[in-house]
Amino acid sequence: MTPDTVRWAYLLLLGREPESPEVVESWRNAGLAALREGILASPEFQARMVSGRLDSPVAAPVGPAALETAIALRDGAFPAAAPPGREVPELDRLRREVLSAPDLQALLPPRDGLRLRRLRLPGRDMALFGDTRDPEFAGAPGPAAPLAAAVRALLPGGGEGVTAMVSGAGIGLAALAIHAAAPRLAGLRLWEGRLREAAFLAANIAENGVRAQVEAREAPPARDMLRQGAGLLRLAAPGAAAEALEAAGDVPVLLRLDLRALVLEGGHPREAIAALAAAFPGAAWLADAVTARPLDGPGQAALLEAALDGPQELVLAAAADWLERFAPA
Template structure:
C-alpha cells in the first residue's frame, strides 16, 4: 500500500473498523500529516479496541451508520481493501451492491485480507457469576470482553430489583434489548426470582445462542431469548401477549434516544427503565452525551446514576449530570447504564451486599 492519507480516509476507516469517529481533529491531522494507508490499517487492526470489537461481533456505535451510501464512503472501502484509490467503475459497481452503510461495512470486514487478521474465539468456557441472592453460571468465550468483564453491572441490577420488588417480583414482566450473552439478564433474573416473564432480545446470532444457553443452564423457566432486535414496543407486547411491563432494559445503540421517544408510554405504566450510555457512541451523536442525558432526566420523574461502588446516586440537577458524565468518562470502557424510574422509595432498601 502507498496511498497517502486524506481526512476522509481516516474518518471512514475509524467508522467502518472501530464504529466511531476519530477522537479529535488532532488525531485526524496526525494521521494525515505523517501516515499512509498501510500504517493506518496496521494501527487499527492491531489495536486492543479492534480486538474487543471483533470478539463482540462489531456492534454498531454512533448514528453515522444510518447515513447515505456516498461515493466517498465506497471509495474509502475500496482504498482500505485494495491499498489504492479505485477507479469510477469500481466505485459505481460496489455502490450498486451496497444499499446501506451496514452492508458496506460488512464488505470491508469480510474481505479475506482483513478477516484473516481478526482475532478468533477460543471456544466455550464457563464461570461462576456471584450475585445478590445467589450464584449463577455464565457460559461464553474466554476472549470475549463481555465474558471477561462479568459480572459487570449484573449485581447492581439484582440489588436494584431486590430493593424495588422486595416480594421477589411476583408477576412482574421484564423485557430487554441488546442483551448480549446474558450477563445483565442473569442479574435481572436473580433480583426478581418470582418474575412472571423475562424476554431478552439479542440480534447478533452468536451472542443470541449464548444468551439462550445461559438462560437454560440456570433453570430460568420463565425467561426466554429472542434472536431479533426489540423493535416497536407496543407491537412486541401484543405479539408476546403481555398485559404489563414492569422493567425495560435498553442495552443496544441509541438507547438514550429511544428511551426518551418511548417515555410517555413507559411513564403511563410506571416502568423501570435501564438505559445504556456509551460515550464513544454519543460523542458522534449530533445531540451529544450531555443533552441526551438531560433529555432522559426531563422525560422521566427520576434519573439515577451509580458510582464506582454501584451505589445509587439520584441526579436531580446540573451538578448531578456533570458528576455522572465524569464517572462514565473514568470507566475503562467509557460506558455505563442509568435508571429512569417513577419513584425513589427503593433507595432505603438497596443493598449490594
C-alpha cells in the same frame, strides 16, 4: 491517498477520528501499506479487537469515501472507480470486508471462541456462555451486581406477580441479574435481534434453569410492552433512551445509556439526560458497583462525563424510595 482515506481508516478500525491534521498528513506520506499495517498492529486496535468493540458506531455518514477506503484496506490497493449507483454497505459490513483479507487475518489477535464463565450473583452461582470477543462476555460480570441490587430494591417482594421484559437482552447478563434478584417473577420475556447473541442468550437461560421466553428478534416498542403487562422494563437496544421517555410512568426502567448510539439517532446527550431525570423523579445512575447516584444537577454532569467513555446503567423510577433499599452485596 487523500485525507478522507486516512479518516475512514481510523473510523472503520479505531472507531474515532484521527488525532490531528498533522497525523493525517503523516499517514498520507507513509502510504496505504503502512497505514493498514500500522493501525492493525497498534495496541489500540488489538485491544478493541480482543474486547469485541470493533462494532461501535461512528458519528459520520457512510458514503463512497468509506466504501473506497474499505476496499483499499482489504485489497492493499485502491479500487477502480465504482460503477455509478453502486450501493454503499452499512458500516459493520464494511469492517467485515476489510478484515476478511487473508494477509490481514495474520495480524489479528487469536480468536479464543466459546468459553464458560462462572458468576456469583445474589443468592446463587450462575454459568455464562459467551465468546471472548464479545464485550458483554469479556467484561462480565460488569453491571450485573449493581443491576441485581437495584432490582431487589425496586421489587422488595422478590418480584411476585411482576412480569419483567428485556429489550436488547444480549447474551443474557442483565436477564440473569434480574432473575437472581427477583426469583418470584411471574414472567420474564427477552428479546435480542442479533442471532448470534440470541443463541448465547438461549443457552445461558437454559443452563441456569431460568424460566423465560426468549425471542430472536427486535423487541416491540416499550409502550407496547407496557400494554402487554410489563411491571419492570430493561431497555438496552438502539433507541432505548427515547423509548424510556415514552414509557415514563409508574413502571421502573433499567436503561443502558449509550451516548454514541444516541448521537447517531439525532439525540442531544445533555438534553436527553435532563429529560430522563425530569420524567423519572426517582432516577439514579449506577456509577459503580456500590453507588446509585441520584440524577440531580451534579449527578447529570458526572453521568455525561462518564458516558463519553462508554455505556452507563441508569435506574429510572417514579419515586426515589428504592434508593433507601439499595444495598449491593
